[in-house]
Amino acid sequence: MRAIRYPKVLSGITSISLVLLVSTCAFSSRVSRNLLEESMTKSYDIIVVPGVPFENGQWSLAMKGRIYWSKYLYDIGIARNVMYSGSAVYTPYNEAGIMALYAEKLGIPGDNILTEKKAEHSTENVYYSYKKARKLGFQKIALATDPFQAKMLKRFTKKVVSPDVGIIPLVTDILDAMEKDMTDPEIEYEKAFRADFTPLPER
Numbered sequence: 001m002r003a004i005r006y007p008k009v010l011s012g013i014t015s016i017s018l019v020l021l022v023s024t025c026a027f028s029s030r031v032s033r034n035l036l037e038e039s040m041t042k043s044y045d046i047i048v049v050p051g052v053p054f055e056n057g058q059w060s061l062a063m064k065g066r067i068y069w070s071k072y073l074y075d076i077g078i079a080r081n082v083m084y085s086g087s088a089v090y091t092p093y094n095e096a097g098i099m100a101l102y103a104e105k106l107g108i109p110g111d112n113i114l115t116e117k118k119a120e121h122s123t124e125n126v127y128y129s130y131k132k133a134r135k136l137g138f139q140k141i142a143l144a145t146d147p148f149q150a151k152m153l154k155r156f157t158k159k160v161v162s163p164d165v166g167i168i169p170l171v172t173d174i175l176d177a178m179e180k181d182m183t184d185p186e187i188e189y190e191k192a193f194r195a196d197f198t199p200l201p202e203r
Helices: 015-020 029-039 061-075 095-106 122-135 147-161 172-181
Strands: 046-050 082-085 113-116 141-145 166-169
Touching: 029 147, 029 166, 029 172, 046 061, 046 122, 061 082, 061 095, 061 141, 061 172, 082 095, 082 122, 095 113, 113 122, 122 141, 122 147, 141 147, 147 166
Parallel strands: 046 082, 046 141, 082 113, 141 166
Antiparallel strands: none
16 A cells, blocks of 8 residues: 655645635545545546636636646556546536646646546536446546535445445645645647537526
């Protein structure tokens, strides 16, 4: 089992962590840490990362947090591959495509990045991604996202999708320790533009 190194001293909660912990309907840091430690013994073939809308030509703190978390899980060997999920839902940019562009810029090899571009809701992110991953031959699959969304989706994932899907919520202490080294890379976001876009509320 790989050892997890947690920071001994934190200067305080970061802006990203604050965005991801705005509700009591989120996994606590302790629960998130326990789930991470549990996942260290498993090593998943692929993790599923739900999308976030891309607005004004830049990623949100929520998107940044989810992508950096997936990069962390890839770097330490918990995830061999990453699947970003999400269609163009509220903006004309395919969420999965945008996240994949950022992930590759951050250093995840393109061959280890997959996308699922049908989902328009968080439950669909998990459902469609799981189905696609299994069709591609992946066996060990986990959901990796922020503590709020992870807790919200846990019951659906286990009851409807598969009880075998792992849950790996972001550990805010780890993200806090990483933030000083985080960058905001430039991407060619036009590659994820969807010309035939109609916002979900109008459909």
